Amino acid sequence: MKILEVQNLSKIYGKGENQINALKNVSFVMEKGEFAAIVGESGSGKSTLLNCVGGLDTPTAGRVFVDGEDLFQLDERKRTIFRRRNIGFIFQEFHLIEELNVEQNITFPLLLDGRKPEKERVEEILEVLGLADRRKHLPSQLSGGQQQRAAIGRALIMQPTLILADEPTGNLDSASSRDVMELLVRASRRYQQTILMITHNMNLVSDMDRVFRVTDGVLKDMGGYFGADNHSDSLERGNEDEKLS
Amino acid sequence: MKNYLELASISAKVRKDQNRMTVFCIIFSVFLVMTIFGMADMEIRTMRKQAKEDYGEWHIAFRGMDDEQMEILAGRPEIETCSRYDVLNYRLDMHYRIEGEEALIAGLDRTGLDVFGVRMQEGVFPEEPGEVMIDADMKKRLGLTVGSRIVLSGPDGTEFVYQVTGILEQTPMLAEKGVFGLIMNMEGFRNIRAKEGEERESLIYVKFLPWCNIRKAEESIRDQFGIPEDKVSGNELLLATMGQSDDPTILILYGAALFLSILAAVAGVLMISSSMNSYVVRRTEFFGLLSCLGAERKQISRLVRKEALGWCRIAVPAGIGIGTGIIWLLCAFLRLTNPEYFGKMPGFGISWIGMACGAAVGVASVLMAARAPAKRAAKVSPLEAVSGNAHSNMGVRKAAGKGFGRIETALGIHHALYSGKNFILTTSSFAFSIILFLAFATTVDFMGHALNGLQPYTPDISLIGQEGDSSMDGELGERISKIEGVKRVYGRMFAYDVPVEIRGEKGSACIISYEDYQFGWAKEDLVEGSFEEAVNGRGMLAVFRPDQPVREGDVLQIDTGNGGEEFAISGVLSQCPFNSADGEVILICSESTFQGLTGEEDYTIIDIQLNRRASNTTIDEIRALAGDDVHLSDRRMKNRQAKGAMYSVIVFVYGFLAVIALITVFHVINIIAMSVSARMRQYGAMRAVGMECAQMEKMIVAEAGTYALWGMIIGCGAGLPVNRILYYYMVTVRWGEEWTFPTASLAVILIVVAVSLAAAVHHPVRRVRRMSVVETIIRTE
Numbered sequence A: 001m002k003i004l005e006v007q008n009l010s011k012i013y014g015k016g017e018n019q020i021n022a023l024k025n026v027s028f029v030m031e032k033g034e035f036a037a038i039v040g041e042s043g044s045g046k047s048t049l050l051n052c053v054g055g056l057d058t059p060t061a062g063r064v065f066v067d068g069e070d071l072f073q074l075d076e077r078k079r080t081i082f083r084r085r086n087i088g089f090i091f092q093e094f095h096l097i098e099e100l101n102v103e104q105n106i107t108f109p110l111l112l113d114g115r116k117p118e119k120e121r122v123e124e125i126l127e128v129l130g131l132a133d134r135r136k137h138l139p140s141q142l143s144g145g146q147q148q149r150a151a152i153g154r155a156l157i158m159q160p161t162l163i164l165a166d167e168p169t170g171n172l173d174s175a176s177s178r179d180v181m182e183l184l185v186r187a188s189r190r191y192q193q194t195i196l197m198i199t200h201n202m203n204l205v206s207d208m209d210r211v212f213r214v215t216d217g218v219l220k221d222m223g224g225y226f227g228a229d230n231h232s233d234s235l236e237r238g239n240e241d242e243k244l245s
Numbered sequence B: 001m002k003n004y005l006e007l008a009s010i011s012a013k014v015r016k017d018q019n020r021m022t023v024f025c026i027i028f029s030v031f032l033v034m035t036i037f038g039m040a041d042m043e044i045r046t047m048r049k050q051a052k053e054d055y056g057e058w059h060i061a062f063r064g065m066d067d068e069q070m071e072i073l074a075g076r077p078e079i080e081t082c083s084r085y086d087v088l089n090y091r092l093d094m095h096y097r098i099e100g101e102e103a104l105i106a107g108l109d110r111t112g113l114d115v116f117g118v119r120m121q122e123g124v125f126p127e128e129p130g131e132v133m134i135d136a137d138m139k140k141r142l143g144l145t146v147g148s149r150i151v152l153s154g155p156d157g158t159e160f161v162y163q164v165t166g167i168l169e170q171t172p173m174l175a176e177k178g179v180f181g182l183i184m185n186m187e188g189f190r191n192i193r194a195k196e197g198e199e200r201e202s203l204i205y206v207k208f209l210p211w212c213n214i215r216k217a218e219e220s221i222r223d224q225f226g227i228p229e230d231k232v233s234g235n236e237l238l239l240a241t242m243g244q245s246d247d248p249t250i251l252i253l254y255g256a257a258l259f260l261s262i263l264a265a266v267a268g269v270l271m272i273s274s275s276m277n278s279y280v281v282r283r284t285e286f287f288g289l290l291s292c293l294g295a296e297r298k299q300i301s302r303l304v305r306k307e308a309l310g311w312c313r314i315a316v317p318a319g320i321g322i323g324t325g326i327i328w329l330l331c332a333f334l335r336l337t338n339p340e341y342f343g344k345m346p347g348f349g350i351s352w353i354g355m356a357c358g359a360a361v362g363v364a365s366v367l368m369a370a371r372a373p374a375k376r377a378a379k380v381s382p383l384e385a386v387s388g389n390a391h392s393n394m395g396v397r398k399a400a401g402k403g404f405g406r407i408e409t410a411l412g413i414h415h416a417l418y419s420g421k422n423f424i425l426t427t428s429s430f431a432f433s434i435i436l437f438l439a440f441a442t443t444v445d446f447m448g449h450a451l452n453g454l455q456p457y458t459p460d461i462s463l464i465g466q467e468g469d470s471s472m473d474g475e476l477g478e479r480i481s482k483i484e485g486v487k488r489v490y491g492r493m494f495a496y497d498v499p500v501e502i503r504g505e506k507g508s509a510c511i512i513s514y515e516d517y518q519f520g521w522a523k524e525d526l527v528e529g530s531f532e533e534a535v536n537g538r539g540m541l542a543v544f545r546p547d548q549p550v551r552e553g554d555v556l557q558i559d560t561g562n563g564g565e566e567f568a569i570s571g572v573l574s575q576c577p578f579n580s581a582d583g584e585v586i587l588i589c590s591e592s593t594f595q596g597l598t599g600e601e602d603y604t605i606i607d608i609q610l611n612r613r614a615s616n617t618t619i620d621e622i623r624a625l626a627g628d629d630v631h632l633s634d635r636r637m638k639n640r641q642a643k644g645a646m647y648s649v650i651v652f653v654y655g656f657l658a659v660i661a662l663i664t665v666f667h668v669i670n671i672i673a674m675s676v677s678a679r680m681r682q683y684g685a686m687r688a689v690g691m692e693c694a695q696m697e698k699m700i701v702a703e704a705g706t707y708a709l710w711g712m713i714i715g716c717g718a719g720l721p722v723n724r725i726l727y728y729y730m731v732t733v734r735w736g737e738e739w740t741f742p743t744a745s746l747a748v749i750l751i752v753v754a755v756s757l758a759a760a761v762h763h764p765v766r767r768v769r770r771m772s773v774v775e776t777i778i779r780t781e
Helices: A046-053 A076-086 A102-112 A119-129 A144-156 A174-190 A225-244 B006-014 B020-055 B067-074 B136-142 B172-177 B186-196 B214-225 B236-241 B248-282 B284-292 B297-337 B352-378 B382-387 B407-417 B420-450 B474-481 B516-525 B591-598 B616-626 B636-678 B680-688 B693-735 B743-770 B773-778
Strands: A002-013 A020-031 A035-039 A061-066 A087-090 A162-166 A194-198 A210-215 A218-221 B060-063 B079-088 B101-108 B120-123 B131-135 B149-153 B159-168 B180-185 B203-208 B232-234 B461-465 B486-492 B494-502 B505-514 B526-529 B539-543 B555-559 B564-573 B585-590 B605-610 B630-634
Touching (some): A002 A046, A002 A194, A020 A061, A020 A194, A020 A210, A046 A061, A046 A162, A046 A194, A102 A144, A119 A174, A144 A162, A162 A174, A174 A194, B006 B297, B020 B236, B020 B297, B020 B352, B020 B636, B060 B214, B067 B079, B067 B203, B067 B214, B079 B186, B131 B136, B136 B159, B159 B180, B180 B186, B203 B214, B214 B232, B248 B297, B248 B636, B284 B297, B284 B382, B407 B420, B420 B636, B420 B693, B420 B743, B461 B616, B474 B486, B474 B605, B486 B505, B486 B516, B494 B591, B505 B555, B505 B591, B516 B526, B636 B680, B636 B693, B636 B743, B680 B743, B693 B743
Parallel strands (some): A035 A210, A087 A162, A162 A194, B131 B159, B505 B585
Antiparallel strands (some): A002 A020, A002 A061, B060 B203, B060 B232, B079 B101, B079 B203, B120 B159, B149 B159, B461 B630, B486 B605, B494 B505, B526 B564, B539 B585, B555 B564
8 A cells, every 4th residue: 555655756956056956856655564764875865855755845846645645735734734644753853842741742743633642542652662661751851762762752643654754863872773773663563654764874774674775866766675785885984974074 | 731732831931041031021011001001090090189179079160051950950860969159359350358358259059069179177168148168378367267257348348247157278279369268158149249230140060970971961961951162161180080071282192191102012012022033033943843743833823822921921910010019119209209299199009000001911912922923933944943954044145244354243243234124123123212212302301391390480479569560679579588488589570561663563562670580590591692781781681482583683672651762682582481462572681771761660579489498487477578568479389289290291201211211221132132042053153163252242242233333323313303303393383492402312312222232242142151062053942
């Protein structure tokens, strides 16, 4: 069952001499329960692609269907509501609401939708995330890994059809990164959720069903992890370069 | 948490420190409006009491109704009470006298005591035609008591004998006229009136019930009894304090007060608005994140409004509390400085109107002010949160020029100028404060000219020669000046209707002699020429009249009866304490010139100013020295009232100027704080690449200085012409005084702007000094 369908997506920034083609005719499809990674060098267009797929940014051309709904045919308000109910976001910098505790942060999207959080569902997510004993803690009282887990909980609470994650492990140490990835994989399997994740870390790609590589705005479907293997050296090199800079 | 809106209250608790400025702005606005309306309320209450004391508690008077009509009138449901009233010898020209002193005779019904708010010291209302009430001064001077008999002699020598049944408190009118007052019932009064042989339409004074629409009731009464409009008069001051006057002057005054209050409210909205804008700028990423999580624009707007209303829960009661405290302090100050006039001000009065207005304006301001930031917050793109670039490029299109010395100064100036809209808004708000201040500063000049209570020459006691003759010699003045309690004595001689010829045109003049004191006071009003010639007897001073301008250097031909004499106008005064008949020029000269012209040597009027040691004995001694042929006018009560009115206006005018100055201070502080908050991340980055704190400070000062400089240029450019135009209409047209550059006002407001700027820069600079570079770059909230 098709959950995400991207058709001929293009994004152009600037005009004339300053024009930058951030995305060039990107097309791909993701099925329900699929867990895919987007890899590529800095400035290749990964984040632009994720923002357009999530309806945060508007593409210059092309269409994005999420669960059969053409995102950019919806007006701003309807698109917001659709995004709230069907797309979950996980960011590199967690972006939790500082003044809310873990439980409140997780249930916040439900409240925005005017729904009452189901106790069992919240308990289950807190258990799965290993945050049951941290539920009343403020983000400032949590480690980076715990904060990211809370952010994942926030993305899962609405049971969205699609989760978009922009380098969710980018700010975490290796142990926390492993934790977060395990959680995402478990969520993908347990709740049959489609996950599209940007990452620089090739060690994480092994868990993915598919890998997309973006180079200068052009997307290439690399298939399963082994298909991406040939490029792993160059990706790791790129990652090292970034660390140095 | 059951609803996303609860985030507002949670956030308010966590961000208490960050929201302090906004809460303070709301408190200040509520306090401002509460104080203005509250003081106006207290002032109106005082004026109402004063109006009742001075003019009585009646609302409308009808002339030409007979007794039968009055009875019908009294039965109308909206009327509380009414009384007939008539008076004899009001102008003191009918010569009804008691023991040689002029007496004013009034007749009224028993209900008149209530209608006129007459307070009795002792005794009862005279029920029989042969009974009267007398005033307290008469009781004292003639040694009368209740039960005493008095003899009133009429103009033809007829004697009327009355028994005193009651003593009334002294009224300012009787004191100023310096006469005895007799009050009797209408029957007794009509007996005298019948002997006078004069038929007059009687007057009915009506006091309506509270909350009655008096103007509507008046119209209905006029229709019922067929009374023409010109036979109806109103107690305008009292009606004005009840908001029921249609007197254009009072309506203009009320309109002005309303305008000022609206202005204060607008200033409050502006202040809250700019503070809330700053709050939204600081939280751009937060609103972006909410948008990311699926919050609709409407939901974000609601959240901002909810948070703003949450601040109201603390700020409105605080503003009302502070406002009430300030009102009590101001009332206490006024009562202390002027107990005669403000003694009736409520001690710890609660102004419900002030509270309601303060709270309503506070909440409405917050809701109105929250609208724009709420919309702005709702428009924040979700990308602003996820990209982490919410503050990084702020639409800059042009690089900073390095024409102003060091890079930090150039950057500061660039920060101020880079966004045209922001620059115009910020400098406009600086300029608006300066324009407002310069515009209102003209009211101080107007006040100085319009309020006689301020004038140094105002006497407490005046001795006036009978029939206006010059009958008091200089020695009398000297003797009076030696009495304990007398501060100053100065006399004047008057010559009315003197034929004069100016520039070939014949007319008449009123010539007045001045001595040293009066010449000294008049110096303030000299608008043209010099004094010396007039003081030395070689020239004369003319008083400016818009319809008949006499200029310095004009030569006058004065006909003294013994042939013409020529005098040059050596100077022109903007005003003098006297009025003249239409078309009559007022000329002021030295005593020797006056004596040379008219041959008169005695004063027409001797004015006396008293010091703090003066008592009623002082007045008695002056009266004894002046003798029976001289009329004594006691202006002390009137002066106290004028002084009270003056204090009210001073408090109002200077209070308002202070408010404008305060608004300027807050505005400046807020704008700079907002600008710095919006750039914290950028400042962090600058610190990271090696900018020193001192350089950072210079950059902020350069930015703030650019706003202030342009604000001052625009403010002065627009404010000075406004000041000049207002001055022309408020002062020049009436008193002929030309506009002069308002150095003092300008200096005050420019100093206020400069000091506010220094204060405004202080806090952000401290914040920048204390900031953690890493944290600031990572997170701006």
